[in-house]
Amino acid sequence: MQKILxxxxxxxTMVQGDTPYGLLDHGALATENGKIVWCGNRVDLxxxxxxxxxxxxxxxxxxxxxxxxxxxxxHGGERSKEFxxxxxxxxxxxxxxxxxxxxxxxxxxxxxxxxxxxxxALPRVDEMIGEGVTTLEIKSGYGLDIExxxxxxxxxxxxxxxxxxxxxTSFLGAHAVPPEFAGRADAYIEEICLSALEAAHQQGLVDAxxxxxxxxxxxxxxxxxxxxxxxSLGLPVxxxxxxxxxxxxxxxxxxxxALSADHLEYLDEPGVAAMAKAGTIAxxxxxxxxxxxxxxxxxxxxxxxxxxxxxxxxxxxxxxxPLFSILLTMNMACTLFQLTAEEALExxxxxxxxxxxxxxxxxxTAGKRADLAIWNVDHPRELSYRIGFNPLYSRVLGGDI
Ligand code: NIG
Ligand code: FE
Numbered sequence: 001m002q003k004i005l006x007x008x009x010x011x012x013t014m015v016q017g018d019t020p021y022g023l024l025d026h027g028a029l030a031t032e033n034g035k036i037v038w039c040g041n042r043v044d045l046x047x048x049x050x051x052x053x054x055x056x057x058x059x060x061x062x063x064x065x066x067x068x069x070x071x072x073x074x075h076g077g078e079r080s081k082e083f084x085x086x087x088x089x090x091x092x093x094x095x096x097x098x099x100x101x102x103x104x105x106x107x108x109x110x111x112x113x114x115x116x117x118x119x120x121a122l123p124r125v126d127e128m129i130g131e132g133v134t135t136l137e138i139k140s141g142y143g144l145d146i147e148x149x150x151x152x153x154x155x156x157x158x159x160x161x162x163x164x165x166x167x168x169t170s171f172l173g174a175h176a177v178p179p180e181f182a183g184r185a186d187a188y189i190e191e192i193c194l195s196a197l198e199a200a201h202q203q204g205l206v207d208a209x210x211x212x213x214x215x216x217x218x219x220x221x222x223x224x225x226x227x228x229x230x231x232s233l234g235l236p237v238x239x240x241x242x243x244x245x246x247x248x249x250x251x252x253x254x255x256x257x258a259l260s261a262d263h264l265e266y267l268d269e270p271g272v273a274a275m276a277k278a279g280t281i282a283x284x285x286x287x288x289x290x291x292x293x294x295x296x297x298x299x300x301x302x303x304x305x306x307x308x309x310x311x312x313x314x315x316x317x318x319x320x321x322p323l324f325s326i327l328l329t330m331n332m333a334c335t336l337f338q339l340t341a342e343e344a345l346e347x348x349x350x351x352x353x354x355x356x357x358x359x360x361x362x363x364x365t366a367g368k369r370a371d372l373a374i375w376n377v378d379h380p381r382e383l384s385y386r387i388g389f390n391p392l393y394s395r396v397l398g399g400d401i
Pocket of ligand 2 (some may be wrong): 070
């Protein structure tokens, strides 16, 4: 495969060290066979590489390809009616309890074929790719029966073949209780959710197992049933936890050494401590906080105190976060939650990779995949600074421009 030497570049390697962003002002970067083989200061370039075909970046900035580690981008329909209802004062929980919310997307998702689901998702995914996203996590969770959960995951995986994009899939059968099991959440878990997970796993469609631990969804005990099966299948877990209330979901996630706990607005210090001990990453989702007019912020100061890495993601979904822009999400993480611009970019690169259990991307280091974003900006902080402006110049996936 092609050898390329990127020259005349600023490079935000995102490697942790003394320099913010791991920034190289006069950098060069070489890729071969889909991997980064060398990255450093131009003056240190080894002579065996200096004759490779060159791509002069004219002082542009290279960052790792962005990683959106929490999305529900595969779904049917839209929920603007609920947007209008919330503007009139209805809450997310009230709408959900009245049969709207996730259940309204369930109906729309079940009614579409796998091909139709893909057709609806692709324009959204293309927006994400257009902002430099190279790895995208996609959850199931709007099928809530065996056939439709598998359909969603298949659609998600096919998107990764139809587009130059790495897709990671999470099984989210424990997202809501479907109408045919209304009032019988335990029975839904035992009779459907566990079998759906086994079926999806057997077909090789699951990278991780997720759940929604909340009053309007599932109790920690019910989530534990799903996590226990995940563990026995050798699958890592993650959890929507402490989004609307504190049910101690993050502690449960930590008990199962979860890759991440996500949302976390209502998390308390014991929960933070448990996450720190387990190495569970905090995924913060400012889009849902913003859309739902939430007032309680995730405990960012405690995450820093306990050195818990914070990932940042869109949570792209038709209800609580109709947000497609990872750049805007980074800006919101700064403006709404007071992350630094460096933390926001770490959140969409290095820490997002770890939230997906990935070690081969998220920083610019020799040996990692050549998944890169190249920007028309001078400094990496600019990526979090502007609102509604996309400075992407080019994107590289597995070495391919
Ligand atoms: O991450 N919190 C639960 N799940 C989604 C919302 C899903 C929906 O409202 O459709 C979330 O916010
Ligand atoms: Fe979510």
